[in-house]
Amino acid sequence: MDSQLREARRNVVMVEVTSQTWDYRLPWNPGTVSSARGAGFVIEGKRILTNAHVISGARNITVQREADPRKYAGKVLHVAHDCDLALVEIEDPEFFKGTTLLPIGTIPELESVVSVYGFPIGGDRLSVTRGVVSRIDYNSYTHSGRESHLAIQIDAAINPGNSGGPVMQDDKVVGVAFQGFRGDVAQNVGYMIPTPVIRRFLKDVEDGHYDHYVDIAIRWMALENRAMRKYLKRPNDGLGVVVTDIFSEGSSDGVLEKGDVLLSIDGHPIESDGSVRLEGQPVQMEEIVERKFAGDTVTLEVWRKGKLESLKLTLRPAEMFSMYENIYEEAPRYVVYGGLVFQPLTANLMAVLMGSADLRLRQTYSMFGQDQLYRETPEPVVLTSILPDPLNVYLRGLAGQVVREINGRKIRTLADVLPALEAGKERTVILFLGDQRPAVLKNREVDQATPRLMAQYGIAEVSRTELGNRRLAKGSFQKVDSK
Amino acid sequence: MKSLIRFGMLSLWMGSCLWAASADESRGSLVRVRASIQPYDQFRPWQKKAPYGLNGTGIVLPGGKVLVTAALVANRTEVGLEKPASAEKCAAEVEAIDYEANLALLRPIDVKFLQNFAGVSMGPSLRAGDTAQVWQLDKNGEMLRNQAEVLSAGVGRYPSDEAGFLLYGVRVSLSKRDDSYTLPMMRDGMLVGMMMGYDRDSQEGTAIPVPMIEHFLKDAADGKYEGFPTLGVSWTSLRDPNLREEVKAPKTGGILLTRVNERGTAGRAGLQEGDVLLSVDGFKLDEDGNYQDALYGPTSVGNLIRTRPVVGSPARFHLSRGGKEMDLAGLYDRRARDEVSIPSLQFDIAPNYLVIGGLVFQELTGAYLQEWGDKWSERAPQRLVQLFSFQQELKRDPKKKVVFLSQVLPSEITMGYNQLSGLVLEKLNGQEIDNLKSLSEMVDGIQDGDLVFQFMDDPERIIVDSGEIKAKGDKVGKDYGLPTLRRL
Numbered sequence: 001m002d003s004q005l006r007e008a009r010r011n012v013v014m015v016e017v018t019s020q021t022w023d024y025r026l027p028w029n030p031g032t033v034s035s036a037r038g039a040g041f042v043i044e045g046k047r048i049l050t051n052a053h054v055i056s057g058a059r060n061i062t063v064q065r066e067a068d069p070r071k072y073a074g075k076v077l078h079v080a081h082d083c084d085l086a087l088v089e090i091e092d093p094e095f096f097k098g099t100t101l102l103p104i105g106t107i108p109e110l111e112s113v114v115s116v117y118g119f120p121i122g123g124d125r126l127s128v129t130r131g132v133v134s135r136i137d138y139n140s141y142t143h144s145g146r147e148s149h150l151a152i153q154i155d156a157a158i159n160p161g162n163s164g165g166p167v168m169q170d171d172k173v174v175g176v177a178f179q180g181f182r183g184d185v186a187q188n189v190g191y192m193i194p195t196p197v198i199r200r201f202l203k204d205v206e207d208g209h210y211d212h213y214v215d216i217a218i219r220w221m222a223l224e225n226r227a228m229r230k231y232l233k234r235p236n237d238g239l240g241v242v243v244t245d246i247f248s249e250g251s252s253d254g255v256l257e258k259g260d261v262l263l264s265i266d267g268h269p270i271e272s273d274g275s276v277r278l279e280g281q282p283v284q285m286e287e288i289v290e291r292k293f294a295g296d297t298v299t300l301e302v303w304r305k306g307k308l309e310s311l312k313l314t315l316r317p318a319e320m321f322s323m324y325e326n327i328y329e330e331a332p333r334y335v336v337y338g339g340l341v342f343q344p345l346t347a348n349l350m351a352v353l354m355g356s357a358d359l360r361l362r363q364t365y366s367m368f369g370q371d372q373l374y375r376e377t378p379e380p381v382v383l384t385s386i387l388p389d390p391l392n393v394y395l396r397g398l399a400g401q402v403v404r405e406i407n408g409r410k411i412r413t414l415a416d417v418l419p420a421l422e423a424g425k426e427r428t429v430i431l432f433l434g435d436q437r438p439a440v441l442k443n444r445e446v447d448q449a450t451p452r453l454m455a456q457y458g459i460a461e462v463s464r465t466e467l468g469n470r471r472l473a474k475g476s477f478q479k480v481d482s483k
Numbered sequence: 484m485k486s487l488i489r490f491g492m493l494s495l496w497m498g499s500c501l502w503a504a505s506a507d508e509s510r511g512s513l514v515r516v517r518a519s520i521q522p523y524d525q526f527r528p529w530q531k532k533a534p535y536g537l538n539g540t541g542i543v544l545p546g547g548k549v550l551v552t553a554a555l556v557a558n559r560t561e562v563g564l565e566k567p568a569s570a571e572k573c574a575a576e577v578e579a580i581d582y583e584a585n586l587a588l589l590r591p592i593d594v595k596f597l598q599n600f601a602g603v604s605m606g607p608s609l610r611a612g613d614t615a616q617v618w619q620l621d622k623n624g625e626m627l628r629n630q631a632e633v634l635s636a637g638v639g640r641y642p643s644d645e646a647g648f649l650l651y652g653v654r655v656s657l658s659k660r661d662d663s664y665t666l667p668m669m670r671d672g673m674l675v676g677m678m679m680g681y682d683r684d685s686q687e688g689t690a691i692p693v694p695m696i697e698h699f700l701k702d703a704a705d706g707k708y709e710g711f712p713t714l715g716v717s718w719t720s721l722r723d724p725n726l727r728e729e730v731k732a733p734k735t736g737g738i739l740l741t742r743v744n745e746r747g748t749a750g751r752a753g754l755q756e757g758d759v760l761l762s763v764d765g766f767k768l769d770e771d772g773n774y775q776d777a778l779y780g781p782t783s784v785g786n787l788i789r790t791r792p793v794v795g796s797p798a799r800f801h802l803s804r805g806g807k808e809m810d811l812a813g814l815y816d817r818r819a820r821d822e823v824s825i826p827s828l829q830f831d832i833a834p835n836y837l838v839i840g841g842l843v844f845q846e847l848t849g850a851y852l853q854e855w856g857d858k859w860s861e862r863a864p865q866r867l868v869q870l871f872s873f874q875q876e877l878k879r880d881p882k883k884k885v886v887f888l889s890q891v892l893p894s895e896i897t898m899g900y901n902q903l904s905g906l907v908l909e910k911l912n913g914q915e916i917d918n919l920k921s922l923s924e925m926v927d928g929i930q931d932g933d934l935v936f937q938f939m940d941d942p943e944r945i946i947v948d949s950g951e952i953k954a955k956g957d958k959v960g961k962d963y964g965l966p967t968l969r970r971l
Contacts, residue, residue, distance in 0.1 A: 225898050227933065231935070244943050360873075362861070367869070370940065442725060
């Protein structure tokens, strides 16, 4: 125990971050500035491992060790928002004097004791709490808002400021503390990111950049019903799940079919509840996919129409669902035209619209994946607000509507908006989903009003449309859009 | 108010005597109405919820029938009338009821029960600024008269209606009574409105105006109640000059039709989406959809087409289509409201259901969705919300009902399906399902082999063995104590 504490004191660091959060209501603004504190620790290669949520939106990062009162400037080397991990580098070699590194261990046993190191609220020095491993299971990673990965529940106290700190057993790191519940919801429930997820992240960034997690992009149902098994001509052997949906553009698109029975994945038999045995532990079969990378393959034994087939999937990220992921680095995108603010539908936008969004907008969001709306509209565009001006005085009731067409051109992503607006001759006609009235603007009036609007509302740029490194669905519509 | 306890005691033995002695205008016009209410449980369609009582005031009409709000007697198991002074009681039947207009007409079982009541006649329509009295009965049958002022008279929302009807906004100070449903608004001894909503904090409420009541009574008089007509359109204001130009509207007036239900009054007359409706039955519409009412001044078109005409009366439309003006004619009806795939108004009607080996199928209604609470549109299964809320634009065939798997009562047969709910059924063994009855007949007709249920959403299909249903289906019903496995 002494050696663990000694190593922790050398290598656990305090990460202080000043970050900026975009305001999706005013997407042209640089956002609000706030400061927070988290933890991190030195791993091999003189890198500091922490949570993505500790450094997301960071404008300034300083890192401090227990033994050294100086604050060192840090820089984000890699960030993986989908699994809430990040690597920070420090240029000043002075910082690493006296540090060693914390080695990454394996999945700890249930009920075994672990120690959590970090800088939680209640003081400024290094804190240690202890607990046992309570549960090893899939759980949602709230930072991304969409992803679920393996997570380990521990009963040691995890509080704000623990984030990014190591959870240790003997001399090894067995997890990174990352999330918990508010005290009024549950007590003694904290979660850490387990080592398979950490290792995957570190391996992914070896080539210099982080790719997204891959996804098998199907829905399946447990095959527990006898009549169902008989119908599918499967013996009552407790094996197999049935594919109920396949997402277009996903890894399984064109390979799997609805009604296929998946019997094994990479040689691991799939139980009828969808679990496989991995290192003796039952885990959801997706865990096999979770540990792989974009471009890797997975082999499935499939029972299709009474025949056994062996199929190979090439794995890729489920980019078509990126709408449901919280966006951190990418600046909010928008187009302002005559005071009408157009924004793509994103998780961030829905978070600020919640409560005021009408049924159609909510349904466009919630059915986007399920109904594969992305095939037609990879990125629905919303008329989010109308900046009042004499020009648009009759249009104010249209805020919150989903844009269908502008000047006869279908709007499938935000990138379609500017060209469609430019295609208008004297008038711009905007149509919306449902039975809303169209919005009609005179282009000459808009051109005259634009400088006035921008000055009045403090908008430096009328649009920001570049997507950054996020990718949208390709869609399966006719690419030629005629008018 | 005053202590009049003795009245109640006296009435035990000299009720009718007492009544005759005090037959002033007020006593002759009101009765207490006690309704016992028991709504169906939409989530457990084989049972009803716990019963409760509602007490209200009924307005006695000449001829001995009683007018109340429909809300008072919705989902009733029994309705009773009680004379305020004598506490004499008599059961009553609902003769006509309109949930949209929130009106109901009751008839005492004993036709002579109210024969000594003079009844009230209909007074004039009121305008904003007019005054009236709102009458309340206190515990002992004494009348409280509260001064009321009409704040507004125009088209507004009724509790169980989607479009809007003529409505009074009223300011009145009412004391808390247990008979506060349906309070009459009176002037000079005549009925001028019926209170249907009241907010104690702001001391403001809403009242159903006399033209609505008269329309309802006239319709009910022939014994065949038809209801208020609808146009079957969605429309938007044409104030925006740019929009006027775009749709080639004439210089002034008119509204833009953004959707036209082909089954509705307007659709049958030939109106189309994109038409600019300029006048109805000779009443010119302004850019906000108001016509000039002789009494109320500018009033929403809703009053013009719903309260004024009756079902079956002729309708005339003047419109502009693509810049050309034209006239169309038709008949007022309400098929746009009644002929729908998913009905929204569903009081008194037992929800139908079919249990197949623990799989519970129901036909979708607005009442089912509302069972999810105030935030039903967020909480209910989103596919069901979508089909219901957007059924007009989805142009669902009214004959094709939405049959859905609402829940699973876990049994041996349903193993592996127990978590399923809110799934819209499309086909059984490859055949399309139009309603619960046809599903039931099909299931009964299949003697052995698989039942393959195909759903609109994931999971695409589930299978149960019809032999097993025949053998064990009844047992599931018994295990869960269901009175029957179906109500069709």
